[in-house]
Amino acid sequence: MKYLVLIGDGMADYPLAELGDRTPLDAASTPAMDEAARKGLVGQFCPIPEDLPPGSDIGNLSLFGYDPHQTFTGRAPLEAASMGIALDPDQIAFRCNLVTLRDGVMESFTSGHITSEEAATIIPSLNAAVDGLPIRFHAGVSYRHLAILTGEALIADLARASCTPPHNITGQPYAPHLPQGPGAEWLAEIADRCRPALAAHPANAARAAAGKPAATAIWLWGQGCAPRMETYPKRFGLSGSVISAVDLVRGIGVCAGLRVIRVPGATGYLDTNYAGKVAAALDSLEDADFVFVHVEAPDETAHEGRIDLKIQAIEDFDGKVVAPCLDYTLARRDARLLVAPDHITAIATKTHAGGPVPFVMCGAGVMPGAATRYSEEQARHMKAYLGEGHRLTPAFLRLETITPEALAAYAG
Numbered sequence: 568m569k570y571l572v573l574i575g576d577g578m579a580d581y582p583l584a585e586l587g588d589r590t591p592l593d594a595a596s597t598p599a600m601d602e603a604a605r606k607g608l609v610g611q612f613c614p615i616p617e618d619l620p621p622g623s624d625i626g627n628l629s630l631f632g633y634d635p636h637q638t639f640t641g642r643a644p645l646e647a648a649s650m651g652i653a654l655d656p657d658q659i660a661f662r663c664n665l666v667t668l669r670d671g672v673m674e675s676f677t678s679g680h681i682t683s684e685e686a687a688t689i690i691p692s693l694n695a696a697v698d699g700l701p702i703r704f705h706a707g708v709s710y711r712h713l714a715i716l717t718g719e720a721l722i723a724d725l726a727r728a729s730c731t732p733p734h735n736i737t738g739q740p741y742a743p744h745l746p747q748g749p750g751a752e753w754l755a756e757i758a759d760r761c762r763p764a765l766a767a768h769p770a771n772a773a774r775a776a777a778g779k780p781a782a783t784a785i786w787l788w789g790q791g792c793a794p795r796m797e798t799y800p801k802r803f804g805l806s807g808s809v810i811s812a813v814d815l816v817r818g819i820g821v822c823a824g825l826r827v828i829r830v831p832g833a834t835g836y837l838d839t840n841y842a843g844k845v846a847a848a849l850d851s852l853e854d855a856d857f858v859f860v861h862v863e864a865p866d867e868t869a870h871e872g873r874i875d876l877k878i879q880a881i882e883d884f885d886g887k888v889v890a891p892c893l894d895y896t897l898a899r900r901d902a903r904l905l906v907a908p909d910h911i912t913a914i915a916t917k918t919h920a921g922g923p924v925p926f927v928m929c930g931a932g933v934m935p936g937a938a939t940r941y942s943e944e945q946a947r948h949m950k951a952y953l954g955e956g957h958r959l960t961p962a963f964l965r966l967e968t969i970t971p972e973a974l975a976a977y978a979g
């Protein structure tokens with residue numbers, strides 16, 4: 568069997584007055600997802616457990632079939648996996664932003680989108696500044712870097728430290744949001760040692776001269792130890808690939824034992840290389856069983872609060888990604904397709920939300936239900952409902968015959 572899982576990040580939403588009380592997904596023209604709905608099964612699932620924050624990390628872990636309660640340790644270890652950094656059992660990874668702090672305020676959580684080239688010269692100077700401490704910085708992309716700390720007693724503390732994502736406090740005083748709890752004094756010492764190195768760095772002098780924000784500090788957050796995840800080959804007996812522009816999603820793929828396919832021109836926005844992603848996905852199924860294709864644009868456009876762009880992102884996803892994958896699925900007797908979002912990204916609040924979202928699946932062994940379209944509204948009236956959203960993909964991969972009852976009863 569060939570399995571295709573297609574994710575429209577943040578595609579689900581609430582009804583909007585501007586759209587005549589329809590959601591963007593409902594208002595968008597989505598002939599491919601609607602055809603999948605008529606030929607297959609529509610239902611609801613909850614990718615975000617009620618007690619966890621509605622992020623893409625949690626939502627995509629669920630969509631890969633992993634219980635976030637069991638597997639989520641933090642964002643940084645997933646990003647480390649995506650960068651090819653394997654964590655030892657006595658190591659903990661932190662996301663390390665290069666940030667601009669000025670007059671007690673978090674002025675920029677990106678240091679004005681500092682370039683990767685500039686950062687690549689800065690990170691070694693930070694490693695020199697913390698020489699003797701059990702920490703090592705690894706350069707990533709733009710302002711997004713990693714810090715790995717080593718030591719059993721230390722990581723036990725640091726895993727419980729409370730750290731604030733810097734993008735949540737833009738323009739606000741940062742002092743109340745500095746790390747708190749066990750190990751906080753460690754994190755403060757590391758940050759203090761880095762400040763003079765940053766102040767003296769020529770890349771920052773050049774940025775200041777050009778009127779751009781300088782990287783005045785590091786900001787550590789999103790920490791976690793290596794997640795324990797049983798790989799797809801072991802757990803499902805399946806080989807497969809993941810295609811995404813987002814590090815976090817690629818990192819989950821690496822931890823799941825999947826191959827990461829990098830597609831040129833995959834940007835994570837409306838201008839992404841949809842055709843290249845689909846070609847790579849279908850090509851990968853020549854010699855593998857499973858492919859996970861993640862499209863970021865619906866989420867990004869919803870964060871911008873743009874109804875028109877979110878609808879365009881959904882229509883592009885439908886026409887350029889779902890349609891060719893649906894054709895592939897329906898042309899074979901041994902293929903299944905699953906389409907879903909990882910969470911709601913609400914236009915009204917420009918942010919993520921938990922709660923049930925709609926899925927549609929079709930193909931071999933999927934018994935057609937009563938849906939005529941793929942939308943939040945139709946999904947609400949269907950029988951298939953999975954409160955524990957992480958069961959959806961394992962059921963999709965393992966059940967021989969898929970009915971709403973079989974899905975709801977699937978506990979493996």
Ligand SMILES: [Zn+2]
Nearest residue numbers: 576577623909
């Ligand atoms: Zn997301």
